[in-house]
Amino acid sequence: MSQDGAAAMVSATLTATVTGTAAAAGTGIVPATVDRRISEPQSPATEIRNVNNNNGSRNDKSITSKNGNGTLMPPPPPPSQVFPTYSSHRLRLNPSADHKPDSYEDLQLDFSPLLFSSLERYLPPTLLNSSRETKVHYMREILLRYSTESERNRVQKHREYRQKIISNYQPLHRELYIMQASNFFVPSFLKAVSENTEESFRSIMSEPSPGVFAFEMLQPRFCEMLLAEVENFEKWVHETKFRIMRPNTMNKYGAVLDDFGLETMLNKLMEEFIRPMSRVFFPEVGGATLDTHHGFVVEYGMDRDVDLGFHVDDSEVTLNVCLGKQFSGGELFFRGVRCEKHVNSETQPEEILDYSHVPGRAVLHRGRHRHGARATTSGHRINLLLWCRSSVFRELRKYQKDCSGWCAECQREKKERQRQSVAATKLELLRREGEAAS
Ligand SMILES: O=C(O)CCC(=O)C(=O)O
Numbered sequence: 001m002s003q004d005g006a007a008a009m010v011s012a013t014l015t016a017t018v019t020g021t022a023a024a025a026g027t028g029i030v031p032a033t034v035d036r037r038i039s040e041p042q043s044p045a046t047e048i049r050n051v052n053n054n055n056g057s058r059n060d061k062s063i064t065s066k067n068g069n070g071t072l073m074p075p076p077p078p079p080s081q082v083f084p085t086y087s088s089h090r091l092r093l094n095p096s097a098d099h100k101p102d103s104y105e106d107l108q109l110d111f112s113p114l115l116f117s118s119l120e121r122y123l124p125p126t127l128l129n130s131s132r133e134t135k136v137h138y139m140r141e142i143l144l145r146y147s148t149e150s151e152r153n154r155v156q157k158h159r160e161y162r163q164k165i166i167s168n169y170q171p172l173h174r175e176l177y178i179m180q181a182s183n184f185f186v187p188s189f190l191k192a193v194s195e196n197t198e199e200s201f202r203s204i205m206s207e208p209s210p211g212v213f214a215f216e217m218l219q220p221r222f223c224e225m226l227l228a229e230v231e232n233f234e235k236w237v238h239e240t241k242f243r244i245m246r247p248n249t250m251n252k253y254g255a256v257l258d259d260f261g262l263e264t265m266l267n268k269l270m271e272e273f274i275r276p277m278s279r280v281f282f283p284e285v286g287g288a289t290l291d292t293h294h295g296f297v298v299e300y301g302m303d304r305d306v307d308l309g310f311h312v313d314d315s316e317v318t319l320n321v322c323l324g325k326q327f328s329g330g331e332l333f334f335r336g337v338r339c340e341k342h343v344n345s346e347t348q349p350e351e352i353l354d355y356s357h358v359p360g361r362a363v364l365h366r367g368r369h370r371h372g373a374r375a376t377t378s379g380h381r382i383n384l385l386l387w388c389r390s391s392v393f394r395e396l397r398k399y400q401k402d403c404s405g406w407c408a409e410c411q412r413e414k415k416e417r418q419r420q421s422v423a424a425t426k427l428e429l430l431r432r433e434g435e436a437a438s
């Protein structure tokens with residue numbers, strides 16, 4: 001987990017802890033997995049599907065660390081001290097900026113040592129200079145409210161899975177694993193991001209339907225290299241009979257790029273390129289605070305997945321870039337943005353969009369923008385997907401009922417309520433005027 005990720009979780013934790021509602025509501029830093037697939041876009045009352053990572057996590061940069069045996073070990077309290085369970089443990093709202101936190105790297109903990117170091121600045125002042133054991137115990141008490149044992153086990157297993165791949169798989173193109181923007185992106189994209197204004201972004205984009213942005217992004221050479229790397233990885237998987245996890249609950253083919261070493265590069269892609277754009281275009285769904293991602297490729301063709309059902313992504317913002325190769329069909333269809341409550345509600349005519357993929361071209365949309373992919377009728381289509389998430393947005397979502405800033409159906413209902421209230425007020429005024437006149 002990056003420092004940023006830890007810090008974001010800390011602030012999410014704080015929001016919850018300080019308000020004091022999280023523990024009562026039984027909420028967690030890593031939200032529970034839900035499987036939500038949508039069915040036909042044309043039949044509004046049917047069920048929609050939410051695609052999740054196959055590892056069952058909505059946010060897989062989680063907080064478990066392992067000990068040498070690969071088992072989970074909570075730190076035992078020192079024998080000289082007996083710690084009661086403090087349900088009243090609280091963190092401070094503002095960190096002690098000048099406090100230098102301890103390192104927890106050498107301890108066998110069931111949460112990331114980084115998380116303890118990040119949280120330490122938020123401890124009550126009286127605890128700041130206590131022993132590490134006391135601080136660990138206090139912070140762990142708080143963290144346990146946010147993560148179940150099975151969740152921590154799952155994250156631990158996934159870490160081991162990744163470790164196995166990374167220590168055995170030999171990459172084909174090592175240059176892909178380090179962000180080299182000038183080799184990866186087309187000049188127009190680089191220029192727009194370096195200028196970093198709404199105007200510069202809009203100058204390279206089309207917005208064929210509100211909230212769906214399309215633009216040239218990847219150089220052909222980068223696409224070719226990434227395709228070859230994926231092929232090489234799949235060849236290794238096949239030869240070694242390694243059982244891999246597919247990108248999400250809806251794909252039988254494809255691969256998780258983060259699992260074989262591309263996580264750092266993709267994190268840079270999110271932080272330095274996608275977050276600046278999302279800050280401008282998707283601020284109401286945490287576009288400015290994207291802090292974790294799930295990066296993968298999907299593969300379609302006669303001998304692969306053929307199409308992808310109607311769904312919403314497990315992301316705040318999704319980047320979808322076509323890598324090639326040659327294909328026909330495979331269009332994306334979009335049907336408007338919806339919150340959980342309205343995910344199966346009717347589509348309005350102005351929300352209908354069909355988009356044809358072009359190699360090197362990206363589509364950027366909210367994860368909650370309902371969509372699917374039509375059948376790839378010939379050839380082979382491979383797309384790079386980056387599901388970008390904001391832990392702050394997810395934490396705040398738990399306490400916010402109003403989604404009218406981004407859910408089109410909530411917006412429609414809100415307008416309708418306002419219309420009715422204006423009509424009622426008018427009627428009341430008329431009635432009073434009538435009374436006064438008589
Ligand atoms: O096939 C596509 O282009 C869409 C993929 C997608 O929506 C997803 O993986 O979430």
Ligand SMILES: [Fe+2]
Pocket residue numbers: 051311312313318371
């Ligand atoms: Fe999707």
